[in-house]
Amino acid sequence: MCFLKSIILSYTDINLGEALFNSSTNSLSFPLNYTSDEPIYGFQFTITFNDQDLTLNQIYGGDIYNDENNFSTSLSTNTGNVLSYSETQDFIYPGSGILLNILFEINIFGNSDTICIENPIFAGTPGSTIEINQQICSNYILEEEIIPEIIIVSPDNLSTIIDYTIPITIESLNLTDQDNINVYINSQIYNTYQSAETLDLIIAPIPSTQTGNINIEAKAINSEGQEYNQEASSDSIQINFAIPGDYNLDGNVNxxxxxxxxxxxxxxxxxxxxxxxxxxxxxxxxxxxxxxxxxxxxxxx
Incomplete structure (x- = not known):
């Protein structure tokens, strides 16, 4: 699992926005942003990058692909050349937005590289060109993501406990001092605990509705109270629980x-x-x- 940190190195009429990493497809995309005081009738440029680390896949989205503009856009994935223009004299109105998105497949993780837009030529009013910087670059750093991990060590899953309380041991990894752990009983929040490598808890008293088959779940939450969405950041077990003498399992002995x-x-x-x-x-x-x-x-x- 990885995440990306994007560093903008230069800014002009166009710039590469923050990198977005898709862990399910191992892909990396950059929005190409623009700001223009005059209409854009077409453009061309070359995308340069380290082709050992990345493979140029496609360009998509942005204002050239919206319903109001009828742009014909071509990409050579071998050379990185992009050419886009309107055959019907459509244009992108002056203002700011996302021109298009550039999508790469990641071949090698862990490197710091640079993606550039080189030799850009933008067509303004038919027959004119828009002056623009000749190289726009962005560094990206692919870093390993530190995932908080939660494990319910005891009791064992599917165990039977006949007692007045339930002892629980929770171990955690990669949690910060600002993180906490939520404990749920049958999907209802029981309590929130400050993060620690090992938590030894005693859950008591047990409400009368929480006898029989009980689900216990522990989830890591950040300093803002939001749960981490990684699978390793939570754990759950099922146990069979009853109070001694409670034959009818109603939580009372009488x-x-x-x-x-x-x-x-x-x-x-x-x-x-x-x-x-x-x-x-x-x-x-x-x-x-x-x-x-x-x-x-x-x-x-």
Missing amino acids: VADIVLIVKYILGIENASALQEYASDFDNNNSINVSDVVLIVNYILS
């Missing part, structure tokens, strides 16, 4: 759970695996009258 556990012990009530874990109050892998007594004592206490 007489309703005792009635259902007794029915389960008598064989007239079926239970899911999570309900069985929740009913085994003494954690001896067996559900019997001892668990009922302990749950009764818990309720009375």
Whole structure:
């Protein structure tokens, strides 16, 4: 993953705007901006660049391609020569805008190079030329992007937790002191924490609606509160969670759970695996009258 820093070296009637990098296509585009006090009836110039690092792909967009102008435009990807004019005497009105966009494919990353518009000739009122600088250049630097990374280390994905709280450990990489971490429970924001390489959290109390299957998600956010959109900048897990003694998984432990556990012990009530874990109050892998007594004592206490 990369991003671009564009440095404008010169400015005149035309200039190369800030470079735009498309990571999905490994392409680089520059808008060619213009400012003119008179109408533009046509133009020609040569695009020069390092052909080992870049491949000239196409020119597109801009005012020469809008519905009001009928310009015929040609590009030689081998020589970089561009020629554009109107066969119907259409012209670009005086003012400022984007003349066209220049698109390159990136062959080699990591280099600093220069793209230039050389020998530009602009046609003004038919039969006249517009005086313009003979070389307009822009440096670009292709740099590696530092991506914030978030990993939920524990609990394990798809694990079962029977407790009153959920302990969570989150590890992060490449976060700044101004970044934070949002933690979500079932898509609802639980809390925001200051970034740290390791966060040991205890989520409690758990609302009654958040028992059973629970989704826990951690996302890196920047100093402006915006989430980073890279896949590595967030992580999520699914766990099965219940409070000890909460047979019906409603987030509370009361007489309703005792009635259902007794029915389960008598064989007239079926239970899911999570309900069985929740009913085994003494954690001896067996559900019997001892668990009922302990749950009764818990309720009375």
